[in-house]
Amino acid sequence: MASARTATSTRWAGVPADRRRDERRAMLVRAAFRLFGAEGEAALTVRAVCREAELHTRYFYENFAGTGELLAAVYDREATALGEGLARALDEAGPHPDVRTRAGIRSVLRFISDDPRRGRVLFAEARGNEVLAERRRAAQTALLDGVLAMSGAEDLPVVIAATMFTGAMTELAQQWADGRLGDDLDAVVDSAVELSLALYATTTRR
Numbered sequence: 417m418a419s420a421r422t423a424t425s426t427r428w429a430g431v432p433a434d435r436r437r438d439e440r441r442a443m444l445v446r447a448a449f450r451l452f453g454a455e456g457e458a459a460l461t462v463r464a465v466c467r468e469a470e471l472h473t474r475y476f477y478e479n480f481a482g483t484g485e486l487l488a489a490v491y492d493r494e495a496t497a498l499g500e501g502l503a504r505a506l507d508e509a510g511p512h513p514d515v516r517t518r519a520g521i522r523s524v525l526r527f528i529s530d531d532p533r534r535g536r537v538l539f540a541e542a543r544g545n546e547v548l549a550e551r552r553r554a555a556q557t558a559l560l561d562g563v564l565a566m567s568g569a570e571d572l573p574v575v576i577a578a579t580m581f582t583g584a585m586t587e588l589a590q591q592w593a594d595g596r597l598g599d600d601l602d603a604v605v606d607s608a609v610e611l612s613l614a615l616y617a618t619t620t621r622r
Contacts, residue, residue, distance in 0.1 A: 441479040441489075443469045448483075448490045453533025457545060460487060484547045491551050494537050498527050513616060516566075518609045524585070525601055528593050535593025539586070556586050577619040581612060 447469035451459040460483050466473045480486045502523045509519035528535035539552075563578040564570065588608055591597050597604050 437478060440469075440471060440475045443471060444476060444479060444486060445489050445493055448486050449493070449533065449537065452487070452490060453531075453536050456536070457487075487545070488547050488551065491537055491548060494534050495551065495555055498524065498534070498538065501527055514609070514613060517612050517616070518605065521585070521588075521608050521612070522601070522605045524589055525592050525604060528589065529601060532593065535589070538593070539590040540593040552586070556582055559585065573619050577615055581615060584612075 444465055447465050448460055451464055451468055462473055462476050462483060465483070465486065466476050476486075480489070502520060505519040505523035506516055509516045528539070537548075538555075560578055560582040563582060564575065567574050567578065588597075588604075592604065
């Protein structure tokens with residue numbers, strides 16, 4: 417026990433208090449991501465997270481009131497990374513709807529493929545968890561607002577089409593994360609783009 421205390425003291429020696437707290441918070445979030453991504457919500461206990469992070473439990477409560485807040489932080493970290501990757505893909509794609517649609521769909525599914533634990537956090541795991549459910553609803557609303565902003569129109573057919581698209585994209589990502597669509601990313605992207613563009617074409621004709 418003494419050696420553990422010595423190691424902990426040495427680790428933070430000379431580091432400002434606010435930075436120490438930020439670093440410990442990041443360590444706990446990374447540990448929770450590893451546990452949740454590998455074993456699901458049941459693995460996310462205070463003791464397990466602190467053991468994985470190699471931190472005393474007092475540092476957990478320095479940053480989080482409970483595992484719900486920690487899970488929210490894990491989700492927010494992955495959602496931010498997904499949003500940043502999606503924004504880069506759309507910026508690089510340019511203004512053409514076909515290219516932007518393909519780039520956006522591929523970016524989301526590739527993000528999940530690169531680390532399946534992300535899909536578990538963002539889409540697949542703990543669908544009954546209110547923390548995740550609330551954030552997923554907010555993310556879908558933000559995606560809908562973004563699609564509407566890109567369309568430049570607010571008439572009813574466009575709103576309906578955008579709502580259908582965002583709902584379908586959420587379900588597509590969830591099914592991809594669950595492994596129910598196989599492992600051929602190109603085939604899934606091709607089909608999703610074709611259907612999305614058909615919906616877009618129908619809407620614009622109307």
